Amino acid sequence: MTENIERKERKNPFFEPYNTPHDTVPFDRIRLEDFEEAFIEGIRRDNEQIEKTINNPDKPTFDNTIINGDDDKEGYYDLLSRVSNVFFNLLSAETNDKMNELAQKIQPMLTQHANDVRLNKKLFERVRHVHRFHRILTKEEKQLLNDNYDGFVRSGALLSDEDKEKLRKLTEEASMLSLQFSQNLLKENKAYKLHITDEQQLEGLPETAREAAAATAKEQGLEGWVFTLDYPSYSPFMTYAANRELRQQMYMARNTECTHDNAENNIEICKRLINLRREIAQLLGYKTYAEYVLKKRMAGTAKNVYRLLYELIDAYKPTAIKEVKAIERMAQETQGRKFKLMPWDFGYYAHKLQLKKFNIDSEMLRPYFELSNVIKGVFGLATKLYGITFKENKDIPVYHPDVKAYEVFDKDGSYLAVFYADFYPRKGKQGGAWMTEFQGQWIDRKGVNVRPHVSVVMNLTKPTDTKPALLTLGEVETFLHEFGHSLHGMFANTRFESLSGTNVMWDFVELPSQFMENYSVQKEFLRTFAFHYKTGEVIPDDLIDRIVKSRNFNVAYACLRQVSFGLLDMAYYTKRKPFDEDLIKFEKEAWKDAMVTEQLPNTCMTVQFSHIMAGGYAAGYYSYKWAEVLDADAFSVFKRHGIFDQKTAQRFRDTILSRGGTEHPMALFKAFKGKDPSIKALLQRNGIRVENRIK
Numbered sequence: 001m002t003e004n005i006e007r008k009e010r011k012n013p014f015f016e017p018y019n020t021p022h023d024t025v026p027f028d029r030i031r032l033e034d035f036e037e038a039f040i041e042g043i044r045r046d047n048e049q050i051e052k053t054i055n056n057p058d059k060p061t062f063d064n065t066i067i068n069g070d071d072d073k074e075g076y077y078d079l080l081s082r083v084s085n086v087f088f089n090l091l092s093a094e095t096n097d098k099m100n101e102l103a104q105k106i107q108p109m110l111t112q113h114a115n116d117v118r119l120n121k122k123l124f125e126r127v128r129h130v131h132r133f134h135r136i137l138t139k140e141e142k143q144l145l146n147d148n149y150d151g152f153v154r155s156g157a158l159l160s161d162e163d164k165e166k167l168r169k170l171t172e173e174a175s176m177l178s179l180q181f182s183q184n185l186l187k188e189n190k191a192y193k194l195h196i197t198d199e200q201q202l203e204g205l206p207e208t209a210r211e212a213a214a215a216t217a218k219e220q221g222l223e224g225w226v227f228t229l230d231y232p233s234y235s236p237f238m239t240y241a242a243n244r245e246l247r248q249q250m251y252m253a254r255n256t257e258c259t260h261d262n263a264e265n266n267i268e269i270c271k272r273l274i275n276l277r278r279e280i281a282q283l284l285g286y287k288t289y290a291e292y293v294l295k296k297r298m299a300g301t302a303k304n305v306y307r308l309l310y311e312l313i314d315a316y317k318p319t320a321i322k323e324v325k326a327i328e329r330m331a332q333e334t335q336g337r338k339f340k341l342m343p344w345d346f347g348y349y350a351h352k353l354q355l356k357k358f359n360i361d362s363e364m365l366r367p368y369f370e371l372s373n374v375i376k377g378v379f380g381l382a383t384k385l386y387g388i389t390f391k392e393n394k395d396i397p398v399y400h401p402d403v404k405a406y407e408v409f410d411k412d413g414s415y416l417a418v419f420y421a422d423f424y425p426r427k428g429k430q431g432g433a434w435m436t437e438f439q440g441q442w443i444d445r446k447g448v449n450v451r452p453h454v455s456v457v458m459n460l461t462k463p464t465d466t467k468p469a470l471l472t473l474g475e476v477e478t479f480l481h482e483f484g485h486s487l488h489g490m491f492a493n494t495r496f497e498s499l500s501g502t503n504v505m506w507d508f509v510e511l512p513s514q515f516m517e518n519y520s521v522q523k524e525f526l527r528t529f530a531f532h533y534k535t536g537e538v539i540p541d542d543l544i545d546r547i548v549k550s551r552n553f554n555v556a557y558a559c560l561r562q563v564s565f566g567l568l569d570m571a572y573y574t575k576r577k578p579f580d581e582d583l584i585k586f587e588k589e590a591w592k593d594a595m596v597t598e599q600l601p602n603t604c605m606t607v608q609f610s611h612i613m614a615g616g617y618a619a620g621y622y623s624y625k626w627a628e629v630l631d632a633d634a635f636s637v638f639k640r641h642g643i644f645d646q647k648t649a650q651r652f653r654d655t656i657l658s659r660g661g662t663e664h665p666m667a668l669f670k671a672f673k674g675k676d677p678s679i680k681a682l683l684q685r686n687g688i689r690v691e692n693r694i695k
Helices: 002-009 032-054 062-069 077-093 097-118 121-132 139-154 161-191 207-219 231-240 244-255 267-283 289-294 302-335 343-358 362-368 371-386 473-490 511-521 541-549 555-573 583-590 623-641 646-657 665-673 680-686
Strands: 194-196 225-227 389-392 403-409 415-422 434-439 453-457
Touching (some): 032 077, 032 121, 062 121, 062 139, 077 434, 077 453, 121 139, 194 244, 207 225, 231 343, 231 362, 244 343, 267 289, 267 555, 289 302, 302 623, 362 473, 362 541, 371 646, 415 434, 415 473, 434 473, 473 511, 511 541, 511 646, 555 623, 555 680, 623 646, 623 665, 623 680, 646 665
Antiparallel strands (some): 194 225, 389 403, 403 415, 434 453
């Protein structure tokens, strides 16, 4: 009886004020069944408001047509956006079979609704009228208007009724396949484990890797050690394990994910997604999907993307070939001249060469990178640069015990944002690292600046029974990278949410994140937090010097690896005709110009390449290298004035971090730097000398 009463009286948390600190998501009150109900009601409210807009007898204006749905968060947008933000963030960070099943049901509803909005003739006619005839607008208002109009056109508003139906079917299928791709990859990744019971097979592995593997085995009720394909487990194994056969087994497991003859095979899904996107672009009047995407990017054209990628190949490939040969020689010193270096040997012997040349490896650094100290260091860097401070608030609900929630305060002490940090890998969590938002920033009609709730999700080394979480330098860089994205979100200060924070062109969005990575090898920064977790000793200058000297170890190889992914991405999305080729063979051919190591015939990156298949980077993976040119150039300004110079940091905040997508990114960059970006700073940072320059 009590249960029935509770069921009747209980309200869906999405339907009422959260009544939590800063109106944060009440994860502790949300149930699975709340999502579908909230999505359905959110769509209903959305449609109701759209009907009011299109039936408004007044002449269409910017105020009653465009901002009617962008800054009125008390209206129809609120419910749909708040439930979407929670559901899809959890789908990546804390999912389960029931949530995955619900996603299969929800995704078609949302895609259909998005199509209903963008293909609504009456709504588009009002938008088009405002686009032609409007009052004098501010820069931000004009940007919002142009984005709205372009959004309709790029979504098929100008198509015939017949073609609109074709587009609707194509986008709905693509949406579902992207979801299926991600779910397959997660299942395949979490299904694999290397279970070891013979301690001799652990030869070469450091204590941290052994303890982590023992803890994983214990969690699974097994004796011995368990290694997984999650990065904190996989990477140390490939770097240190002396057992070559087991390295090969791990490598092949990771690099053949979603290629097997089972329900998680992604090959046909990828082929269909490539074709669907080409068909969508061509239906909209573009020759290729890349042409469609790049019209709204800094690069502008595929020609400009290829120009960047091949200039990088020309600049870095000679050095990369030398790097690979040096590693091969290192292997042959111990294994004999006939030893053939294979992909599963690369990390192992690269580590040995790095140790020989610089007397440094990631395990030497781990004791100085205890996670709680790293958190203090990263937060402290933001304080030094921008004056902001962080305070953990345990009253803010979180969706998993691993997650920490912080209040962020500006330099004047005012509330700035909520920051969530989710550190460790687990069963229901996608691999990799990303920044996202549970609430964006905007200024409402009453002038209230609604502050953002941002989240950083990572897969860092977990603590063990005997040690706290001790990170590698690479993991520190990952933290800095995602934290840079979060600063972009936290500093957002625009009128409209759709233009705030990270809502910028995708080949600009990586600038704030990659910019922060520069600090990972700065002595002045490392000495603020890198204390030995046992002794409290600050990281020695000699060790920092070795870090700096080794920074460019295999830098050319790493560059070409990124370039190869960019080439692969562009090869798929510059196709003008139906893609019906052997996916694996096509992949090998597409990126061969950037390859300096042997490719294996049965491995495949595409089927696990979430960025370009399910993550929004289709025809945009080059963005990382594009933004790297920008970040090196921007950091050169800090190096001239001092890496903690607050005036320079304030200018970076004012011209880039707080402006979101209110202006073209090149205008924002030039407002900070004073001139166009140049590749010179990147080449200097990497120690690469070439005659050619990107102009």
